[in-house]
Structure formats: structure tokens, C-alpha cells
Amino acid sequence: MESTTRMQGRVIKSGKAAGRALVSPEPIGFLGGVDPDTGVVVEPNHPLNGQSVAGRVLVFPTGKGSTVGSYTILRLARNGVAPAAMLNAQSEAIVAVGAIIADIPMVDQLAIQFISDGDWVVVDGDAVEVYDQSTVA
Amino acid sequence: MLNGDAGPGVQRAMEIVATLGRIYGAPDLVPVTHVQIAGVSYKNLGDAGVEFLNEWADEGARVRVPTTLNPAGMEMDRWQAMGISPSFAEPQLSAVGAFVKMGVTPTMSCTPYLFPDYVPQRGDHLAWAESSAVAFANSVLGARTNREGGPSALAAAIVGRTPRYGYHLDGERLADVVIEVRCPLREVADFGALSYVVGKQVGSACLWFENLADYLPPLPDDVTEGGDAGDRLKTLGAGLAAYGAVTLYHVAGYTPEANDLGETLIKPGARRLVVDSLDPAYTIMDADPDLHQIDLVTVGCPHASLNEIRQIADMLAGQHLATQLWVTTARITRDRAREAGWVQTIEAAGGQVVADTCAVVAPVRSIGITSMATNAGKMACYAPAHSKVKMRYGSLEQCMDAALTGEWQAE
Numbered sequence: 001m002e003s004t005t006r007m008q009g010r011v012i013k014s015g016k017a018a019g020r021a022l023v024s025p026e027p028i029g030f031l032g033g034v035d036p037d038t039g040v041v042v043e044p045n046h047p048l049n050g051q052s053v054a055g056r057v058l059v060f061p062t063g064k065g066s067t068v069g070s071y072t073i074l075r076l077a078r079n080g081v082a083p084a085a086m087l088n089a090q091s092e093a094i095v096a097v098g099a100i101i102a103d104i105p106m107v108d109q110l111a112i113q114f115i116s117d118g119d120w121v122v123v124d125g126d127a128v129e130v131y132d133q134s135t136v137a
Numbered sequence: 138m139l140n141g142d143a144g145p146g147v148q149r150a151m152e153i154v155a156t157l158g159r160i161y162g163a164p165d166l167v168p169v170t171h172v173q174i175a176g177v178s179y180k181n182l183g184d185a186g187v188e189f190l191n192e193w194a195d196e197g198a199r200v201r202v203p204t205t206l207n208p209a210g211m212e213m214d215r216w217q218a219m220g221i222s223p224s225f226a227e228p229q230l231s232a233v234g235a236f237v238k239m240g241v242t243p244t245m246s247c248t249p250y251l252f253p254d255y256v257p258q259r260g261d262h263l264a265w266a267e268s269s270a271v272a273f274a275n276s277v278l279g280a281r282t283n284r285e286g287g288p289s290a291l292a293a294a295i296v297g298r299t300p301r302y303g304y305h306l307d308g309e310r311l312a313d314v315v316i317e318v319r320c321p322l323r324e325v326a327d328f329g330a331l332s333y334v335v336g337k338q339v340g341s342a343c344l345w346f347e348n349l350a351d352y353l354p355p356l357p358d359d360v361t362e363g364g365d366a367g368d369r370l371k372t373l374g375a376g377l378a379a380y381g382a383v384t385l386y387h388v389a390g391y392t393p394e395a396n397d398l399g400e401t402l403i404k405p406g407a408r409r410l411v412v413d414s415l416d417p418a419y420t421i422m423d424a425d426p427d428l429h430q431i432d433l434v435t436v437g438c439p440h441a442s443l444n445e446i447r448q449i450a451d452m453l454a455g456q457h458l459a460t461q462l463w464v465t466t467a468r469i470t471r472d473r474a475r476e477a478g479w480v481q482t483i484e485a486a487g488g489q490v491v492a493d494t495c496a497v498v499a500p501v502r503s504i505g506i507t508s509m510a511t512n513a514g515k516m517a518c519y520a521p522a523h524s525k526v527k528m529r530y531g532s533l534e535q536c537m538d539a540a541l542t543g544e545w546q547a548e
Contacts, residue, residue: 012156032522036183067266067286071176071186078185091160097288100153101189108160 005130007110009087012096014125015105019084021119021130022056023112024048029065030072030098039081057121058083059112063095073098085123087112146198150295157289158300166298167262167305171203173249174241174294175266176287178210178498179229180523187228190235193291198239201297205244205255206236207267207287208440208465210500212493213245219491220504241294245493246467248371248440250274251361259393262305264293268384269439269515272374275385277356277367279393281305284384304384310394311404312345312387318412322352326532328369329514330418332376336383338410344377344386345395345403353391363442375439376514422517423530425508431529432506434540435496437465438513443473445533446490450479452537453486459543461506462488465495488540497523510539 026047028034033043039054053076063069073095076082082104086095091108099106105123115121118133140148158166176182182190210229211221233243247267249255257263257280265271266285274280283303285293293299303309316335322328335344357364363371377383387395387402394402436449441464449464464483466474471492474480480490496509497519509520510529517530529535529545539545 010159012160031181036185067284067289068176068181070286070288071182074189075183075185078188093157093160093289094286096156096160097153097286097292100149100156101288 003132005114007114007128007130008126009107009110009128011126012091012106012108013099013104015085015103016124017057017085017105018120018122019055019057021059021115021117021121022048022051022053022083023115023117024058024060026060027062027064028060029063030069030094031066033065034072034076036072036075037079037081039076052081053083054081056083057085057087057123059087059115061089061112063092065094067094069094070098070101073104074102077102077104085121087115087121087123087128144197146193146196147295149193150198150292153289153292154296154298154300158302161300161302163300163302165301166296167301168297169202169264169293169299170261171205171249171255171257171263172200172290172294173205173207173263173265173267173270174236174287174290175207177207177232177236177245179225179232180210180498180500182232184228187232187235190232194235194238198295200240200294202294203255204241204294205246205249206233206241207245207247208494208498209233209245210494210498212491213243219499221500222503225500225503239295244467244469246440246469248442248467248470250278251363251440251442251467252469253361256361262299264290264299266290268378269371269375271384272378272386273371275304276374276387276392277370278360284378284382310385311343311402312407313342313404314339314408314410315345315347315403316410316412317347318349318352320412320414324532325368325372326512326514326530327415328373329376329512329517330415330422331412332373332514333380333418333422334412334415335410336377336380339381339383341382341384344383345407346386346388349388350391353388363444365444368442368445371439371442372514376518379515379518419530422514424517424521425527425529428508428527428529429544430508431460431510431539431543431545432508433461433463433496433501434510434536435463435465435516436512436533436536437463438495438497438511438516440470440495441466443470446470446474446479446483447477448533449537450482452534453488454482456486456541458487458540460540462540463491463496464488465491468492496520501526510536510545512536
């Protein structure tokens with residue numbers, strides 16, 4: 001089995017980052033959904049509830065919820081608990097604007113179903129490399 | 138602008154506008170005539186947001202079109218009297234100061250469409266944040282704006298343009314859902330209840346109200362006065378945007394595009410929704426039926442119109458309140474109401490006409506308020522969650538009765 005997957009997406013915010021993937025099958029709403037001081041997902045019944053986004057490559061289909069969520073992403077970054085990068089299937093305005101103002105590398109139009117929790121992910125511009133967690137454990 | 142010749146502040150604004158254009162496939166940018174910015178209260182910005190706005194201002198970013206501000210977390214020159222602490226007031230003043238440095242007019246209101254200097258004209262392209270104002274501008278005035286966030290609206294103001302997609306385009310202004318209302322709508326609170334019933338079922342759809350004109354008097358000649366029709370539609374749009382994510386609704390035989398284009402505005406195969414009763418809404422919105430002692434009666438979400446302030450003054454003339462009353466409104470509207478003597482009447486009864494803020498964005502818990510009553514659907518949606526208060530919801534008459542007696546009475 002191929003242990004490395006290379007993908008090319010669309011740059012939302014250009015940059016370089018690497019980290020372990022944190023994958024949400026559900027959209028993420030940042031205002032009220034993620035604690036801006038700790039980076040922990042607090043939305044009740046969310047699949048990532050209780051997990052921290054800090055330093056992870058956060059992989060989720062798209063954003064949702066209040067437009068104030070852009071500022072929540074900024075607060076995460078300034079509190080040192082932001083994701084290292086964000087990868088979406090399809091970006092929308094709230095998270096895209098958050099990535100730009102918080103300077104977090106972000107790519108969308110990716111086949112995110114090929115990324116698993118714990119995979120090591122390297123983002124460089126529109127290029128995304130995914131190392132299967134079993135090969136880097 | 139994108140290569141940074143105009144400085145990093147302008148470059149960031151252009152990056153935001155251009156990226157949104159790419160995401161949504163906009164063919165070009167369209168010049169905007171007015172921008173309304175949200176994300177003003179320190180409660181939502183946090184220290185990070187306040188720092189960021191000051192950096193943006195210090196980098197030399199300036200708005201290129203008339204730009205106004207959403208409510209802040211306090212009345213700007215009377216926060217001590219409101220019981221607001223300096224640890225909230227200082228960063229709040231800093232945030233508004235940064236906006237002013239960028240050339241923004243500090244209106245601090247969610248109702249720019251009630252301001253004589255700013256009321257949009259039919260067909261104007263806008264970049265408005267504040268979902269209730271977006272609904273009013275698109276629906277009642279026939280202007281064109283997407284539902285912007287705080288930073289994307291500010292970016293559009295700095296660039297003077299917004300990406301041409303979504304509600305800026307004719308083809309995106311067609312109705313997905315046709316709504317028939319079969320229960321009477323008597324007052325503003327009923328329109329808030331209707332917004333709950335419909336908003337919960339339609340998400341971000343564009344709406345066609347088939348018979349809502351039956352419940353609406355004509356709009357006043359001066360729409361900035363609100364009037365009974367403006368007040369009902371203000372509440373309806375605010376609630377549709379809060380309980381759902383509605384950006385545009387048409388009212389057959391009433392709103393400007395519906396008048397001109399008629400049923401050609403309905404998409405083929407549009408879904409049909411019949412509203413038989415408002416009871417399910419009142420059950421949820423009037424959330425604490427055992428609550429009788431009210432700390433704060435609050436009216437003005439979205440900010441009260443001249444017409445609403447006049448009605449309240451009429452109900453309170455010569456009487457004395459038993460509980461706190463905040464009529465929250467825009468400074469511009471309050472000045473007009475004071476000229477008419479209505480503010481003085483409300484103050485003589487012991488009420489406050491509060492400008493610049495509202496009970497959703499002010500830190501009401503920290504000033505000792507745990508129970509509220511309102512006639513505003515959007516307030517009933519947000520205050521219990523954002524401010525952790527208990528809530529009664531009903532008519533303006535019930536609210537004023539509670540303010541006069543200190544107790545909520547069933548109708």
C-alpha cells in the first residue's frame with residue numbers, strides 16, 4: 001500500500017506548515033464551537049468535542065455558523081492554540097477570512113476522505129503531502 | 138493593491154476581497170456605495186480582535202466609501218453609569234477608536250437603513266455585515282448585499298469594492314420557498330414568532346411570502362421613521378436571519394422587486410410552506426413560563442425606530458416604572474426622538490433610552506441582570522445563550538406592563 005499521498009488543492013491562504021491531522025467528518029463552527037483561549041472543541045455532540053485543534057493540521061469539510069467565527073480563529077492564533085494549517089473540501093467565507101487574518105496556511109478543493117486522524121501532513125502552498133500514520137508512528 | 142504598494146493594511150484587505158471572489162467564482166468586483174461593519178463589541182472581538190483592528194489602522198488602511206458601525210458593548214460616553222467596568226470599557230474604546238482612525242463613522246447601530254444620510258436606494262450594491270440589516274436592505278429596499286462578516290466588510294470598505302457573486306446577481310435573487318400564512322399577525326411580536334417558525338425550516342433559502350401584505354400597512358413615506366410596517370419587517374428579517382440564515386425575502390404585492398417582477402421571481406419547483414399557527418414559536422421563545430420577576434425589560438432589537446420610541450413614550454407618559462427598562466436604539470434615532478420629547482417622557486417614567494449598544498452585546502450578566510423580557514424575536518434567540526439570562530417574550534403591551542408592575546402577566 002502506498003504510504004504517502006500527494007494532493008494538490010486551491011490555495012486560500014498561502015504558507016508552509018506540518019503537523020498531525022485532526023479530522024472532522026462534520027463542518028466546524030468556530031464561534032461558540034471552539035474555545036478561543038484553549039483551542040478545545042466545545043460544541044456539544046461535535047465529533048471533535050473535547051479535542052484540541054492546537055498545532056494540528058485541521059481537516060474538515062467546510063465551515064458553518066456565525067461570521068464572528070473569523071475573529072475566533074484570530075483569537076486562537078494570538079493565544080498560541082491555532083491549528084498549524086486548515087484543509088477543507090470546500091471553503092466558505094468565515095474560515096477563509098479567519099485563515100487570512102490569522103495567517104494560517106489553508107487549502108481547499110481536496111479529497112479529504114484520504115486523510116486520517118493522526119496522519120503526518122505537510123502543507124506547502126497548494127501542495128499537500130499525507131504520510132500514513134502507520135509509517136511515521 | 139494586492140502586491141503591497143499601498144501598504145500591508147490595504148494589501149490584506151485586497152487579499153480578503155480577492156480570495157472571497159475566487160472561492161465564490163465572482164467574475165469581477167463591484168463598487169459599493171456603503172459598508173456596514175459588524176464585530177464591534179469587545180465581547181466578540183476579544184483582546185486579539187482589538188489588537189488586530191489597531192494594527193490594521195496603524196498600517197494606514199482607510200475606508201474609501203461611507204462606512205458605519207454595528208453596536209458596541211456599551212454606551213460610549215455613559216458606560217460608568219451603566220455599571221460597565223474599566224476592564225471592558227478600555228478595550229471597547231480602543232476598538233472603536235481604531236475604526237474611527239480608519240475613517241469609519243461610529244454610528245454603533247444595527248439599523249443603518251433608519252439613518253437619513255445612509256438609507257440605501259433600490260439597486261445599490263452594498264457590503265453589509267449585520268444579518269438583520271442585510272435582510273432589510275435586500276428585501277424591503279431592493280438594495281443588493283451578501284451577508285458579510287466583520288473583517289470582509291471592513292476589507293470591502295478599504296478596497297471600495299466587493300466580489301460580484303450571490304445576492305449581487307439577478308439570478309441569485311429568486312425564491313426557493315413560497316410561504317402562505319394562515320394565522321393572524323397582530324403585532325411586532327407575532328412577526329418575530331413567524332420568523333422562528335419559518336427560519337427553523339428554510340435555512341438560507343430565498344423566500345416568497347404570498348399573502349404577508351395582508352398584515353402590513355403601507356411603508357411610511359419616510360422609511361427612516363420605521364412605521365408599523367417597517368417595525369414588523371425589521372423584526373421579521375432579523376428573526377429569519379437569526380433562526381435561519383435568510384438573506385432575502387420577497388412579499389407579493391409589497392416589496393420592490395416583487396412589485397416589478399411578480400411571480401417570475403419564484404424558482405420553478407419552489408417548495409411550499411404553510412404556517413397555520415405561531416404557538417410552537419411562542420412555546421420556545423417565551424422560554425421560562427415560571428419566570429415572573431423581571432430585572433430588565435428591553436425593547437429595540439434591531440435598534441428601536443422613531444415609531445417604536447413614540448409608542449413606548451405614549452404608554453409610559455405620567456407613570457413610574459417598577460423595573461429597569463432599556464429602549465436600545467441608535468444615537469441618531471435617539472437625537473431625533475429627543476427633539477420630539479419622547480426620550481424625556483420615557484426618562485421621566487424611570488426608563489432609559491440607551492444608545493450604541495443592546496442587551497445582546499452588552500455584558501448584562503456582569504451588571505447584575507439575570508432575567509429579561511422583550512418583544513424582539515432576535516433578542517429571544519440570542520440573549521439566553523449569549524448572556525445566560527432567563528427570558529419572557531410577548532407583545533410590547535406585555536413588556537410595558539411588566540416594566541410598570543415588575544411582574545410578567547400572562548396575556
